[in-house]
Amino acid sequence: GQRGMKCTTRGWQAGESYSDCLTQKQCCEVMSHAQSFPLFPALGEMESHMFECVNQAAVHEELEDETRRLCDVRPFLPVLKLVTRNCGRAERLLDSKIGVLIGKGLHELDALNDQEVKDFRCKMFRISEERMQQIQMMTFSEWVQACYSPQLEPAAVTAITAGVNDAPADLKVIIHFDQSQDSASLKVSLSCTPNELMEQALKKWLTTHGSEDAVWRGQYILRVSQCLEFLGGDHPLIQYKYIRSCLQAKDTPHLTLVHTSAVKTMFDKEISAIGAVVSRKSSNPPLPLPPKRRAPTTCVWDVPKPFRIVLVKGSKVNAEETAKVQVRAGLFHGTELLCKPAVSNESSGRSEHTWKDNTLEFEISVCDLPRMTRLCFAIYAVMDKVKKQKSTKNPHINKYQTIPWVNTMVFDYKGQLKTGDIILHCWSSFPDELEEMLNPIGTIQTNPYTENATALHIHFPEYSSHPIVFPPFDKGRGVKKFYMELKEIMERDPVSQLCENEKDLIWTLRQDCRETFPQSLPKLLLSVKWSKHEDMAQLQALLQIWPKLSPRDALELLDFNYPDQYVREYAVGCLKDMSDEELSQYLLQLVQVLRYEPYYDCALTHFLLERAQRNRQIGHFLFWHLRSEIHMPAVSVQFALILEAYCRSNIPHIEVLKKQVEALSKLKSVNELIKLGTIKNTRSKTKEAMLTKEAMMTCLRQSGYSETLSDLHSPLNPSVLLSDINVEKCRYMDSKMKPLWIVYNNKLLSGDTLGIIFKNGDDLRQDMLTLQILRLMDLLWKEANLDLRIVPYGCLATGDRTGLIEVVSSAETIANIQLTSSNVAAAAAFNKDALLNWLKERNSGDALDRAIEEFTLSCAGYCVATYVLGIGDRHSDNIMVRSTGQLFHIDFGHILGNFKSKFGIKRERVPFILTHDFIHVIQQGKTGNTEKFGSFRQYCEEAYLILRKNGNLFITLFALMLTAGLPELTSVKDIQYLKDSLALGKTDEEALKQFRQKFDEALRESWTTKVNWMAHNVAKDNRS
Template sequence: MSGNEFRFFLSYDINLPVTFRIERLEGSLPPVEFPDSGIDPAAEERRAELYVECVLCMDGAPFGLPMRTRLETNGSAYCWNELITLSTKYRDLGRYSQLALTVWDVSHGKNEGLIGGATIPLFNSKLQLKTGKQKLRLWLGKVADGSFPTTTPGKVPRHERGELERLEKLLNKYERGQIQRVDWLDWLTFKAMEKIKGLESSKTGSSHLYLVVDFCSFEHRVVFQESGANFVLPSPISSTNELVIVWDPEVGKINPSEHKQLKLARSLTRGIIDKDLKPSNNERKSIQRILKYPPTRYLSGDEKQLLWKFRFSLMTEKRALTKFLRCVEWSDVQEAKQALELMGKWETIDVSDALELLSPLFESEEVRAYAVSVLERADDEELQCYLLQLVQALRFERTDKSRLSQFLVQRSLNNIELASFLRWYVAVEFYDHGYTKRFYCTHELLEENMMKLQAGPDGEDGFKLWQSLVRQTELTAQLCSIMRDVRNVRGNTQKKIEKLRQLLSGLLSELTYFEEPIRSPLAPSLLITGIVPSESSIFKSALHPLRLTFRTQTGGTSKIIFKKGDDIRQDQLVVQMVSLMDRLLKLENLDLHLTPYKVLATGQDEGMLEFIPSRSLAQILSEHRSITSYLQKFHPDDRGPFGITATCLETFIKSCAGYSVITYILGIGDRHLDNLLLRDDGRMFHVDFGFILGRDPKPFPPPMKLCKEMVEAMGGAESQYYTRFKSYCCEAYNILRKSSNLILNLFHLMAGSNIPDIASDPEKGILKLQEKFRLDLDDEAAIHFFQDLINESVSALFPQMVETIHRWAQYWR
């Protein structure tokens, strides 16, 4: 956009209801007095129950009925995060429209305690609609005044604004896309802002109370225009030849004449004559090209018309069903009815395509029910590969007890692993207020049906099975309590380890031997009977994660890592993808010895990981100088290559190839020698997936995450073993490209999740993933492309490119 270009919408043209989100309160609540009831000695023990009353005022008078949020009682951080939609539309707003917001407390019975109120105008001094987050200072003890001018303005006076207010204003612009995003620089900036926020709060110690409101944003600015008035430019146009560009608000909307023509064409080709139509040679080529489109590709009007025209001849082509259903004009009752009839007669689609029909693109309940009927053909092992995404798909269902929800519950009743993971995946989503009811209904349905079971999958009755799953939650709560106590211990890591073992052996000795076995959250088929204090420890890091050794009922042990204070849902997703890709490769008889260790998020900032005995490459290189020397220690063979057994070297080469391809496809960043681990048998694997889909905190990341120490362990870039490595890479890449639709569909279902690198820009992230598959290439061209990619990465690791070496060496450090 040039400096002289100003694109905007007119408020009179926006035929949408006024929408905004009440987010949270910031600050400490004042004491509320009730003169009628006197002083209640238990008042301090009660939690305040707050709601926000929202009144739209036009020209100083209330307009329409007031709206109220739900009651919020969640401790000191009152967070509603609730979307409010008024009956008034933007086109009906006046120049002096204001929003009056009042916070009430109902925790003291019938007497409603007034906390305070604030008023905010919807248009600024430049006649532009306010968008993004607004921080309003409440007038304590006053009801929000909607008159004009108001006596309770929410805007903080200029002389009281500090550095924090200025940064929040910039953050608001950033979230609206008015400031360019630079991932690594943004991360540093946000970190600095947190420090400033902490300093400001400690300095001021302000008793003010603030309400944060998030107004709806549009593609362009919205400028006020009264009904029937002509828009006047704020400044007269000079008499020069300067070109003034005005944004046309109808750009991007459906062309009415084109839409009418399309409907007429559909009505003519909806009759009996369509059944005998056969595509010509050119039309057949066009249809085949469309069927090869990835699920993320939008279809043009001509492409939709082509598929509709030859729908009857395409019924034997199962790949065509999802594309055909995207062509249907679902608002047309007759067309929708015919489409559903054809769907029932179509060649049954694959499970991977059924996942596409559960995406937010398809709202028809019949279509989504058909997708579930296809999923019923999948066995439990395959279903578990997609369970995380199927739980996310519940967001897009139109009813709380949908066909998908009932299907997931019914399948879980016969498989304890499915039941356990379903319960955890659903429980973690409870914090998302927009879908709490939908997820809670599934949780309630699972509990209700399991309690009715006479005999479960392991012979236990339903009540005992459900209780064993509930005890998993109790166990994680106790582990969180232990972590808090351990973190409060002053001193080095050894003192914290001593405290941990002391707690497990003393105050919390019930954790050493459980009264009844508990199903392991990571592997529900495994029964654990207690923690071994002497074999439990703490990792030396900022969050002090626990490394716990559990006894199993069979007499063995199970080691897990428990983290608190870190969101591991992104790690959970990546490891699930590694496990899925490992399965896809093995189905093609290619075992690359991957290590898809188990990960389970048990909350927003807590979770468990399977502990795999291994050492980081950084540690190995500091102690053994090379990977080869380390492997010689465990698998020596004087006759083998580099003094290592051929089996061990082959395992190392295959695992390097597998993870090189997977980390490239998923765009995994922040790779360094501390998060590349090596097992004693030669298996190399990656951990810590804080950056995916192309994000990386360091500048100049290499295209492939392949460090020179790995290449040296294969004998260098000229060795036969390195050639074998490249061969495995290319073979794996082409196998995974065949399943690109499945992987893209799974990520599309995650678009509504709160996983950081997906939630920031779901559409952009999925397109980045699609780009990595290079679907425009055939298999042979893809091999050449991937070989060039490897060569480009490896050539920079050797002396002929000094500057690139320095750049990428800095990355690996």
């Protein structure tokens, strides 16, 4: 319907109705109304004005993009303010687009009175302009490789030619010709390259179309028919993921020969868009040059005085008037406490607090402070019973009272020791969530919600008349001995604790570590006395000559335990050897460890931006991993700065991503409409479903929705083009948050459809992590020549409790398969033939044998994966089977052994799901088929041992996610489950014995699992 808007320009208001108006139309109408006012000439040109509103996130948003509809803007109140901007229109439009795209207006960043933010943005502006100039110099083939690069399997994986025993020697490929309806069938070798395949296809084309077309030779490019993925490079066909997936599914690959002129049109459009921006920027004044003469400074190592701070006051401290309030402060390097915490006197009062003897002195000299020292505070009220002052033990506090805490760096981003007054607005946590009540792993950003936050006013004293700065590195040298003891220490897992004697030994033998155990660098770093600046200097020198680690080993050095700038720069240097495919595998963790970076301008940020600029697929997922958490106050500014830098260096990508953001906003509106409809119609479920689905379909057909939701790249996979919605096939799902089941037509392949599930109200980040780990397990198994047919479907968190899930085609839940074969829900779970019969209906002869083999392999893979990861809440509704036989799991709401319980008792007593009907399929329906079941058991054991060999990698990846805010991954204790399930610290024989016991236990308990499934089937009969 229509809605009244108040357009204000310095006090003047005019009511105006709108439905689907563009902001451009509204601006014209306001200026037209304003002509009747005496000061109209003072307004100036219409082009120099734009609207501003307060959006749904309570943030001022500038509406520079006049093509946006007001219903898409969704202002919080029907009020628009006309404002003037001084900079040019083109710059305003770009700023506005970036602000809308990243979810944070750039004027908010402009308004921050933070020199670090200003310096970082200034540097990124310069780098982005250089990057745009580099893109302008790209050749067409380089551009295709950067924007539409194919997905490749690692070269090692190609040893498994097709992953099945009966893999064909030759590959049958259907080639479509883009400029006609013709197609051709070719048989080529699996080792054939795309260029060789193209040459054969063109020869076949020329035999039927005559030699006059011979001039087109060399002017084609090979594309996967169903998506925007071009097969370039000299890799064998078997290495392309699309080709492998077709072989595994026994499908014939469909490729399309596209004339390069069609793709060059896209290339020219992007280059011209960049040209307009770069030429505009070149007219801007150059950045100011740094001063030639540097001010005199003092080296921090020349200041032997004890480090101290002054507590000025605490305000808005939520404590009773009779309570005694204390401040505890600790100096940390990573998680290592550098010296005993300092504790203030007690102070009384309700809100405002000051402390006598307000100087806190630490038992460490300024000269021994590491570059990345964190100063961590906690403010707490002491119970009356305890009178001990300045105790470093945990005092008796009210565990139900939240504790304000806050962290800050001792050195600023330039390496200068902080001086002067500073106000720290605190965060809150409960005491049992914090060790020693201090939270060194927490953010160094202060709470942006200052109105109600506890504030701690502190003063950093001066120790010198000149600024005190951290120096460059020095050199050091160790000695050699105790080889065997060192070897044993080096083989431990990443979260094992080292005793002081072991740390001393490692530090003494640091040169031996470099020469013999280069992968031991993380343990050496944990052995450094960070409170001794001589040791720090020696370590920095050692890093200059330390051999490069493999990228997988280097990941551990980005953990919170390794905050040193030189260490992190060394780790990033190792990551530069990663291929794009490998980087994509670990991108989720690399984004999360940005939280550990205390300064905006760091090596990891530059590395991620550089690789994202080189490969648009990486850029796409970097954007969404950052954008999905922009609402989190602790990372909002940091992630916004990185997103802005990415957008400015990838101008053509802005429109592509903007379209996705707008589409997701529309889907959220549809979901909210459905939730509202189901609440209103709770009396009649049938009537409710009919009315609400009708409303959903009507909504999707509206032009404002259909246009926004059409012709966009899928956020789940940017090479997939979602052309238009097949409204008749869309529906909403009958779970609490009413997820949307959206079906798209595939524009590139006629008759093909693609399904996505939009969720609003569920946090998909844990699912995303679990699926990423499943993808890694699949890769590790393939590298060891074991393909277990894992189905790690797409899943992407896109915002605050919103996200998308890929629909796996031709798949059904175990529950629905069982219920379809039985008229009684209670009996369905006990029908052991249901699953095998379902596969028989869809496969016959050799195809059935292949389907059973697919089922056996995938069942083994998921049995091992669910056991190792402790995936809970497994029932017949979240285990699915494809018609090809592949079994796979969905919905990973409980991991690391956090199983659902009822009446305080864990519902699942078995390590993984292994029911009689699964065994019935594995044994091909023959009760005594021990050979097939023996193969299944062997697959499980082999898969388990492969994961054990890579146990440290899994520990590292979960440790890197500790600050992501996932409810079931908050401390090192949660990772202990992985250590136990992988039996790290035991021999392979001991670990295999433990696994076999769990396997036999699952086998014995299969009847209990069936009873649980029966109860689930009765409670939730899904038959439509």
